[in-house]
Amino acid sequence: MSQNAIIKNEAAGTIDSQEYKDAVQVFYKRHLCRLDPWPAEVIESFDYMERDTTVYLTMNGPSEFHVIGSLKNWSIIDEAHKINVPTFLLNGAYDEAADSSVMPFFKFIPKVKWFTFAESSHMPHWEEREKYMKLVADFLGD
Template identity: 50%
Template sequence: MSETTGKIPFTHDGVTYETWYKVVGDLSTKNRPLVTLHGGPGISHHYMLPHTSFATSHHTPVIFYDQIGIGQSSHLKDVPPEFWTIELFMDELDNLLIYLGIRDDFDLVGHSWGAMLGAHYAAYRRPAGLKHLILVSGSASMKLWAEGTNRLLDGMPEDLREMLKKHEREGTTDSKEYHDGTQIFYNKHVCPLVPWPELLLKSFANMFEDPTVYSTMIGPSEFNITGSLRTWSVVDKLHDITAPTLVINGQDDEAHDVGNWPFFAQIPRVKWVKFAQSAHMTFFEEPERYKEVVGEFLTNV
């Protein structure tokens, strides 16, 4: 299977940055490409690479890219916090689609933050070329995301909860104790596999190396949302999504049902599949079922 990588010029507010991308497969064929949106924001594309399998099984070109601020794309550690907006990332996605010549015919799969970006993009930009939208382990608003993660946190040991809250109250969330405590939560509700897959570790390592985007837009953890996305919501615009949509989450997913319900209730053409043996990483935890469910949706809907 052929692979092409490169960097795309991306101009924002008069300054040109670079978006790194990889195409697996041949865009010159008539097969509709699948564009992947990674999570975070600020966690690199590597953990999304299991989607490469669709290039083989469905002869679908698959496109990966590092959103600006992470991985092999331009890093910007000194820009003001207000630089990082969802409009920035939608503009970057549009720029990618235009550069690759696929804006008129493409499918989109977003995971976690990528699902939020994908839903926002589909609802506000309403791209005519978007034929299938797949929202994996996302949420329709950050308020609902936080409500869900805090419900899950209530099910964790009391001493762990109290330790985490203490650090949040005292502003010491950069301590090792707080980091180790969040990892306990992540090992249950993000990825319970032991050890974590190497691709997932690589994506997190990129985030730890440059946490600028994550810390600015999310905050110190998945359940303590203090960043600029804390008020984000697409709930009131979901009815404007015209593409057939597949919603996926796991039984133990940090992307709780409470955040996914608006997708199912308000997107006009939607299907929701819940994975009984998964947390947040369905494509690692139940890979064969994931490929079957997504492949059937892309082929038959």
């Protein structure tokens, strides 16, 4: 099981193993980008992060599951009420940014709209591109 491989490799410090990378990909293909194959630009972004892991490792850690970086205990939720410009929150029904993660921002940002894409994970700009572009254009036109 992918989860067991992730836990085992993180405990052993073998996050650079192929087993670990393959297990992380199972999660990514469900909750990050559900398209098959992934768009070339998404692959290129991941390839670049693989070549230079400085920012991702510093801010996050080795994966979405083992957050040890500067974002581990960081939150802006207590400051969200200070956002005084129209804000558009987007997530997908299969997103790693679940509704429970988005809800505090919806609750505290004064001028906010929220839309959840029914057929997307974390990348509705790829997974439901036409709907995404229309919604963003409509929001910017308001």
